[in-house]
Amino acid sequence: MKLQQLLDEMENVIDDQVERTRVLEGLLGDIWFSIQEAVVNPPYVAFSIRPSPGFWEYVKVNSANLSVEGITVTDYLKFKEMIYDENWAKDANALEVDFGAFDFSVPHLTLSSSIGNGLDFVSKFVTSKLSGRLENAQPLVDYLLSLNRQGEKLMINETLGTVGKLQMALIIAEVYLSGLAKDTPFQDFEISFKEWGFEKGWGDTAERVKETMRCLSEVLQAPDPMNMEKFLSRLPTVFNVVIFSPHGYFGQADVLGLPDTGGQVVYILDQVKALEEELLLRIKQQGLNVKPQIVVATRLIPDARGTKCNLEFEAIDGTKYSNILRVPFRVENRVLRQWVSRFDVYPYIEKFTQEVTTKILDLMEGNPDLIIGNYSDGNLAATLMAGKLGVTQATIAHALEKTKYENSDVKWKELQSKYHFPCQFMADIVAMNATDFVIASTYQEIAGSKDRPGQYESHAAFTLPGLCRVVSGVNVFDPKFNIAAPGADQSVYFPHTEKQSRFTQFNPDIEELLYSKVVNDEHIGYLEDKKKPIIFSMARLDTVKNLTGLTEWYGKNKRLRGLVNLVIVGGFFDPNKSKDREEMAEIKKMHELIEKYQLKGQIRWIAAQTDRKRNGELYRCIADTKGAFVQPALYEAFGLTVIEAMNCGLPTFATNQGGPSEIIVDGISGFHIDPKNGDESSNIIADFFEKCKVDPGHWNKYSVEGLKRINECYTWKIYANKLLNMGNMYSFWRQLNKEQKLAKQRYIQLFFNLKFRELVQSVPIPTEEGQTPVSEP
Ligand code: UDP
Ligand code: LCN
Numbered sequence: 001m002k003l004q005q006l007l008d009e010m011e012n013v014i015d016d017q018v019e020r021t022r023v024l025e026g027l028l029g030d031i032w033f034s035i036q037e038a039v040v041n042p043p044y045v046a047f048s049i050r051p052s053p054g055f056w057e058y059v060k061v062n063s064a065n066l067s068v069e070g071i072t073v074t075d076y077l078k079f080k081e082m083i084y085d086e087n088w089a090k091d092a093n094a095l096e097v098d099f100g101a102f103d104f105s106v107p108h109l110t111l112s113s114s115i116g117n118g119l120d121f122v123s124k125f126v127t128s129k130l131s132g133r134l135e136n137a138q139p140l141v142d143y144l145l146s147l148n149r150q151g152e153k154l155m156i157n158e159t160l161g162t163v164g165k166l167q168m169a170l171i172i173a174e175v176y177l178s179g180l181a182k183d184t185p186f187q188d189f190e191i192s193f194k195e196w197g198f199e200k201g202w203g204d205t206a207e208r209v210k211e212t213m214r215c216l217s218e219v220l221q222a223p224d225p226m227n228m229e230k231f232l233s234r235l236p237t238v239f240n241v242v243i244f245s246p247h248g249y250f251g252q253a254d255v256l257g258l259p260d261t262g263g264q265v266v267y268i269l270d271q272v273k274a275l276e277e278e279l280l281l282r283i284k285q286q287g288l289n290v291k292p293q294i295v296v297a298t299r300l301i302p303d304a305r306g307t308k309c310n311l312e313f314e315a316i317d318g319t320k321y322s323n324i325l326r327v328p329f330r331v332e333n334r335v336l337r338q339w340v341s342r343f344d345v346y347p348y349i350e351k352f353t354q355e356v357t358t359k360i361l362d363l364m365e366g367n368p369d370l371i372i373g374n375y376s377d378g379n380l381a382a383t384l385m386a387g388k389l390g391v392t393q394a395t396i397a398h399a400l401e402k403t404k405y406e407n408s409d410v411k412w413k414e415l416q417s418k419y420h421f422p423c424q425f426m427a428d429i430v431a432m433n434a435t436d437f438v439i440a441s442t443y444q445e446i447a448g449s450k451d452r453p454g455q456y457e458s459h460a461a462f463t464l465p466g467l468c469r470v471v472s473g474v475n476v477f478d479p480k481f482n483i484a485a486p487g488a489d490q491s492v493y494f495p496h497t498e499k500q501s502r503f504t505q506f507n508p509d510i511e512e513l514l515y516s517k518v519v520n521d522e523h524i525g526y527l528e529d530k531k532k533p534i535i536f537s538m539a540r541l542d543t544v545k546n547l548t549g550l551t552e553w554y555g556k557n558k559r560l561r562g563l564v565n566l567v568i569v570g571g572f573f574d575p576n577k578s579k580d581r582e583e584m585a586e587i588k589k590m591h592e593l594i595e596k597y598q599l600k601g602q603i604r605w606i607a608a609q610t611d612r613k614r615n616g617e618l619y620r621c622i623a624d625t626k627g628a629f630v631q632p633a634l635y636e637a638f639g640l641t642v643i644e645a646m647n648c649g650l651p652t653f654a655t656n657q658g659g660p661s662e663i664i665v666d667g668i669s670g671f672h673i674d675p676k677n678g679d680e681s682s683n684i685i686a687d688f689f690e691k692c693k694v695d696p697g698h699w700n701k702y703s704v705e706g707l708k709r710i711n712e713c714y715t716w717k718i719y720a721n722k723l724l725n726m727g728n729m730y731s732f733w734r735q736l737n738k739e740q741k742l743a744k745q746r747y748i749q750l751f752f753n754l755k756f757r758e759l760v761q762s763v764p765i766p767t768e769e770g771q772t773p774v775s776e777p
Contacts, residue, residue: 001038002406003451036453039080046071046079053112053447054457054476074471077463084410085465097751099433100472102744106737108477115447116440118479119726122733123225123232125479129736131223137163140219143735147201147237149290150366154236159197163220169196170217174210182207186287201236204287232732233725236286240293240368241275242360242385243268244378246352247342250298250324251307252317257570257608258305259580260342262540263640264374264398266612268296270489271723272322274716278724280320291321293364297356297381299345300326302337325363327355331765338766341580343401345377346423347760353381357388367391370727372439374398376424379431387434387745392731394723395435397445399637400428400455402462404544409462416762418581422464423759429459430756432474434748436730438481439723441638442662446483447476449661455637456481468755480730484723485663487716488640492616493647495707496623503617510614510621513606514567521607524573525594527565528601533689534627535564536619536650538609538641541571541586543634546655546675548589550632555597557682563689564627565602569618572607619648626692626699628653630685634675636660646670646710651702653685669709670702 001009010032014020024032031049039046043064049057058076060069071079074096081089088094107125109115130137141163147154160166173196180189184206193199203209215231218224245268249255255265272294279292296316304310309326316322329336329348336348360368372394373382379395386393401424402408405415412421432438438456440446448454459473494501512518514534517526527534535554539545547570554566568590572578575587594603609615619629629645631654636642638659645652646669654660656672664670671688673681692699734741 081465095468097470098472116483118482121479123229127223153199154201177210180206232728238369238727242368243296243372244381245374274720278720294322300328353384380427383431383434393435429473442659488644493644495649496620506614506617523606525603536622538569546632551593553678553682560686567604569606623650646706649703669705
């Protein structure tokens with residue numbers, strides 16, 4: 001039983017409200033509202049209690065005598081399993097997974113409020129480890145000695161192999177540099193520096209070199225976290241990056257809105273541009289003449305449906321040195337030709353990664369410096385490659401499926417044929433434990449909110465009855481967790497008021513898209529009253545995006561219908577053309593709702609749009625109508641459309657379930673809406689438009705505040721800087737924790753070999769008649 005069911009039961013049991021309030025006011029009330037779920041196995045009821053993010057307790061109440069007993073997580077999970085698979089629950093040798101057993105030597109955060117600030121914490125911890133006696137800083141010297149670029153030494157050579165020698169040399173070098181003009185190029189003093197033991201990498205000019213040296217001198221004299229982070233962030237450690245994103249259609253054009261292909265692709269392409277820019281800046285400042293390389297490794301899909309996903313290489317637009325590398329999924333002796341759902345990709349990942357690794361080593365002429373995974377499949381690929389090559393690894397989830405589907409763990413058998421959740425959850429915990437750092441978009445992604453557990457947090461303890469009981473999956477207090485929120489490309493998504501920059505070439509298209517009365521493959525429905533503002537939403541047509549929910553709220557709310565028109569962009573109109581299970585159901589539902597609420601004349605449903613630039617202009621045209629963006633998802637991991645809309649100056653109403661609740665400060669930079677309470681949500685929107693009618697300044701206020709929020713917190717520049725700082729810090733951190741890391745890696749390998757490989761056998765592989773067999777890579 002989940003909290004809401006418990007509250008309903010409470011109402012049934014104590015129908016007198018005064019009495020109920022009295023009962024819930026005391027200690028019981030405090031516990032009651034922290035309960036996440038209850039498991040009823042008469043005469044016992046076991047509760048899982050979450051007093052604050054990341055903290056869990058378990059108790060068992062005997063309903064016969066109301067005695068309360070604290071129980072372990074293992075016992076709680078067993079108690080739960082009794083409902084789904086009694087024999088397995090009672091099996092003394094059932095498989096228990098405990099990743100926490102390897103974490104004894106890793107320091108952890110202790111405060112809920114610090115979760116996601118891993119970088120700061122690691123910086124403090126490293127500082128304290130290197131403090132005290134001079135020799136304590138030797139690991140830093142050893143690390144500097146290990147830095148090289150394709151065999152060429154960087155920073156220092158063996159002449160400066162001890163802390164004492166390095167410290168002395170720094171003093172001499174600083175004196176020498178003080179005598180030079182600030183802009184003297186490094187090359188001018190490179191030879192003398194080399195003799196003293198200093199290699200390239202300190203800076204491009206005398207001034208920059210001096211600053212970096214001063215920073216290190218201060219760290220060696222008395223380490224402090226700020227200087228430590230600053231110094232590490234200046235080190236030349238990252239030049240070549242591999243980014244994995246295997247599933248879906250990964251392309252630069254015509255892919256958005258295709259099944260499983262949404263924000264992740266947008267995020268990665270923008271990330272690559274921002275990362276390359278930041279790398280180029282840093283490499284220049286380090287005084288090096290190196291071309292960085294970023295490769296996005298994805299799946300090659302022969303049946304590319306008009307996209308470029310059947311090409312092996314593609315240069316990434318807007319970059320100089322970044323490319324997409326596509327490698328096909330292979331099955332025995334053939335290439336898999338068609339798209340497969342993100343839930344079905346697991347059987348192919350191991351082979352895919354091996355082939356990517358071979359190609360990358362060739363392309364980069366050696367190991368990459370950082371491997372970043374995206375989503376469960378990409379994170380697994382990153383884990384396999386990073387483990388094999390011994391390279392620093394980062395993971396990004398975008399969305400973890402576990403929290404999206406209620407009880408997806410305990411009910412895995414019921415859901416198996418559609419989703420194969422055990423494969424995905426195993427891939428997730430393997431990657432979460434193997435990775436050096438995790439990049440999350442929001443706090444809630446890691447540790448949720450007061451009432452709702454985070455996506456990562458939900459992997460702390462769970463059970464897959466019949467398969468394994470995970471008593472410690474991941475610990476959200478681990479300092480590997482960091483928040484770095486993405487942005488939106490501000491050359492595409494910019495305010496509607498910037499008239500001179502607007503993409504006016506799209507205006508006739510957009511006018512047609514919104515207002516023509518023609519019904520065709522691109523749009524159905526029409527807008528009778530062109531003067532009304534438009535409320536707009538755009539998403540993939542997944543159940544969780546709840547575009548059908550918004551349509552229904554609108555249909556039901558006469559007041560709102562009187563005030564505004566509704567425009568929806570998503571999916572397409574013929575369910576038989578869809579290959580995606582959820583999309584088909586949503587398409588049918590949309591048609592039914594338009595009929596049921598007689599929405600023609602007030603709704604325009606536009607098929608998925610793949611042109612980003614035109615979409616940017618579309619948001620702005622909606623802003624011209626003094627409209628708003630609505631993001632009604634039942635749950636949204638982050639929500640790029642929310643920041644795109646806000647960048648365009650569109651007042652935004654977004655779900656309070658997930659990332660958007662953090663992006664928007666409710667009532668200030670936009671509004672939160674509750675996707676489970678359609679009436680309340682549609683009234684919040686209607687109230688806003690009523691106020692705008694009386695006070696036009698009301699609309700402007702929210703438009704401006706939304707933009708302000710974006711520029712303060714959600715830009716790619718901020719992101720890229722943070723990401724590279726993490727890359728540098730965690731590369732050093734993994735060196736310091738080598739032994740512990742190795743021990744954990746052994747356990748992960750065991751788990752992967754014995755469990756994951758067996759699980760992927762259950763995922764069906766599509767047959768392809770008449771395909772020519774191809775040779776193995
Ligand atoms: N998008 C699009 N056309 C569509 C639907 C979505 O271009 O028909 C884009 C949208 O502008 C955004 C991304 O796809 O950049 C969706 O990202 P979001 O984070 O909102 O959701 P996701 O699809 O990743 O779950
Ligand atoms: C996946 C999602 O579901 C969205 O919430 C994110 O915005 C997107 O990826 C990009 O991270």
